[in-house]
Amino acid sequence: MMTLYFTPGACSIGIHLLLERTGLAYERRRVDIRAGENREPWFTALNPKAKVPVLRRDDGCVLTEFPVIARYLAAAAPEAGLLPTDPEHRLRADELTEYLVATLHMQGFSRIFRPAKFVEDPAGHEAVRAQGRAIVQDGLAIVERQIGPGGPLADIRTVADAALFYILFWTIDRAGLTAPPSCARLYAELRASEAAERVFAAEGITP
Ligand SMILES: N[C@@H](CCC(=O)N[C@@H](CS)C(=O)NCC(=O)O)C(=O)O
Incomplete structure (x- = not known):
């Protein structure tokens, strides 16, 4: 197994x-x-x-x-x-997943949760966290254009939901940041699921 x-x-x-x-x-x-x-x-x-x-x-x-x-x-x-059969949707889902993991997680949340990885001196940690929050907020605005009305993945459930779920869990429930409306709606839907x-x-x- x-x-x-x-x-x-x-x-x-x-x-x-x-x-x-x-x-x-x-x-x-x-x-x-x-x-x-x-x-x-x-x-x-x-x-x-x-x-x-x-x-x-x-x-x-x-x-x-x-x-x-x-x-x-x-x-x-x-x-x-969850793996789109439409090649364009599949590409967009991959593009979104990569962006969420490589940028929002590794560049953004790593700074928010683990500032010491970026600057040793604790005096610099708050500035690193602020950088991380800016990366996340700017990134979510881009994500919103992908999954929001008129976006290539609007109302389409794909493999990218896996990455959206943890990024939005961290955004909303862990970092207390605000997510744009379609992101927030999707997270509420996923979070309320039996899964x-x-x-x-x-x-x-x-x-
Ligand atoms: N690029 C990796 C990132 C995985 C990652 O950073 N995982 C974190 C947990 S969210 C981890 O295991 N960190 C352990 C450590 O840094 O010591 C992936 O896509 O799987």
Whole structure:
């Protein structure tokens, strides 16, 4: 059976939601990154990058990198309808996923949650967090144009929802930032789903 290695509330929550939405059979293994478990030999043997999410496939092979895991799962469960059959929609979903992970997460939220990764001196942390908030807010305005009225992914559920879910969870429920209207609506919809309820319960999170 597949195994998802996750940390409660981390970006792996997007893959967790995707797994619940696809109905694919999987097991969960919690990795406590706050306690440094991702640096322990058993985990780095699995993923030398020391990051979650990790997906161990049915055949025992390991997949890393959020966008790749998300596409793999969406393709493994075509009946869930999250991998668009229209090539243009598929491209736009990939484009959005990459942007959410590479820019909003790695450039924006990394600054907000882990400013010490960017500046050692604690006196500089607030400025780094402010930079992160600006990256997230500017990025969400671009995301809104993709999923909002008239955008290429307006009203289309795709694999990008996995990344939208964790980015909006962090935006709204963790960082207390405001999301543009279509983003906020989508998050409210995903968050109210039974799949999300199961995910929050399994991760021990009260959003
Ligand atoms: N580019 C990676 C990012 C994964 C990532 O940064 N995961 C964070 C959790 S949200 C992590 O495992 N951090 C551990 C650490 O930095 O020590 C991906 O797309 O999967």
